Amino acid sequence: MNSRSRFIIFSIVIIVLIIVSFSSLIVAANTKISGAIVREKSAETDKVQTSSEKFNQIIENKKVRILIDPGHNAATKGSVGYLGYEYYMNLRVARELAKMLSEDERFEYFLSRDGAYYSRPVKEYMTNNYGELLGIYNTKVKGEERTGNLTRYQTLELYAIRHYAIDNNFDLLLSIHFDYMPYISRRAKTSGFHIIVSPYNREFPASMQIAYKLSERMQEKYKISPIIGHDTVLPNSIWRFYDKQELIDDAISLRGLIVIGDAFENAYNKQEIKKDIPSVLIESAFIHEWQFGSNKAVKELANQMYKALIDVYASK
Numbered sequence: 001m002n003s004r005s006r007f008i009i010f011s012i013v014i015i016v017l018i019i020v021s022f023s024s025l026i027v028a029a030n031t032k033i034s035g036a037i038v039r040e041k042s043a044e045t046d047k048v049q050t051s052s053e054k055f056n057q058i059i060e061n062k063k064v065r066i067l068i069d070p071g072h073n074a075a076t077k078g079s080v081g082y083l084g085y086e087y088y089m090n091l092r093v094a095r096e097l098a099k100m101l102s103e104d105e106r107f108e109y110f111l112s113r114d115g116a117y118y119s120r121p122v123k124e125y126m127t128n129n130y131g132e133l134l135g136i137y138n139t140k141v142k143g144e145e146r147t148g149n150l151t152r153y154q155t156l157e158l159y160a161i162r163h164y165a166i167d168n169n170f171d172l173l174l175s176i177h178f179d180y181m182p183y184i185s186r187r188a189k190t191s192g193f194h195i196i197v198s199p200y201n202r203e204f205p206a207s208m209q210i211a212y213k214l215s216e217r218m219q220e221k222y223k224i225s226p227i228i229g230h231d232t233v234l235p236n237s238i239w240r241f242y243d244k245q246e247l248i249d250d251a252i253s254l255r256g257l258i259v260i261g262d263a264f265e266n267a268y269n270k271q272e273i274k275k276d277i278p279s280v281l282i283e284s285a286f287i288h289e290w291q292f293g294s295n296k297a298v299k300e301l302a303n304q305m306y307k308a309l310i311d312v313y314a315s316k
Helices: 005-061 086-100 120-128 130-138 153-168 186-191 204-219 235-238 244-248 263-268 296-313
Strands: 064-070 107-111 172-179 192-196 253-254 279-286
Touching: 064 086, 064 153, 064 296, 086 107, 086 172, 107 296, 120 130, 120 153, 120 235, 130 153, 130 263, 153 172, 172 296, 192 204, 204 279, 204 296, 235 279, 244 253, 279 296
Parallel strands: 064 107, 064 172, 172 279, 192 253
Antiparallel strands: 192 279
16 A cells, blocks of 8 residues: 555544534534523522512411501590490400411411500600601691590690601501590490591502401391491492492491591692502490490400401411
8 A cells, every 4th residue: 555545544543533522512512502591490499499488478478467557645645434444345355366466377467556555666756757747747638627635746646656657667557546436325325336437548549449348247136236327428429339328228327537538638749749548537336335445345345346457467
């Protein structure tokens, strides 16, 4: 074999070896790339699952936050009757409800007061937001006048409770009260509860849903009050959707009240888009109804409210 033939053969062998080596490199590179893609997709899937799990956990662990307001305090007192001063009876019911909520991991609560006077966070909120609260108080509304015997300071306290609940992202403000019958001769035939909702509250539809549930549960054990009425001055648009007598038959009264939303606050905020929370005020019974003097009766009253809260928030 001459030298030329050997050179040709040698060249072919070298070319073949180069091709084989290059092919191996391509296969190896593809394998690495495929492995990297698989690992990346796996990591991405793990990341999505982890985020989803965390999200579900947050939803499952989210507690319904309720601000319970035992109406009045030792300064304003509220009405007085056989059961004593209203502010004390309101607190008795509120404490029982708070105890039930504390034993249910789905809820958490805050009491606007757990004694004779409002809690420290409410007082601090009032101090820190005094200018805004005073602006609401000083707002004028055509055809509306502030009624009652509350001082300016006491009025600002009620606005502070409401806005403390709003700014601290509570899910509901529930204000607990007892009603009053001024005529002694009519007390024996006057008993029952009713629920007040404010059409000035920006969460009015949600507030109404809660009011209906409260009414349903309360009616299981108690009569509807025979002396329910609505404010004479209310937004006309409300009556396009609700019938006055039907609401009364369901134990629901529409009124603008400081702690759940009134016309003055509405006028003050009309140029401002501000969040709100569902708010209801319940007149649990009349302060002269002696049967609510026992601890058992107070617990039963609070339990019906608790059942309604479960209906609204925990049965979805």
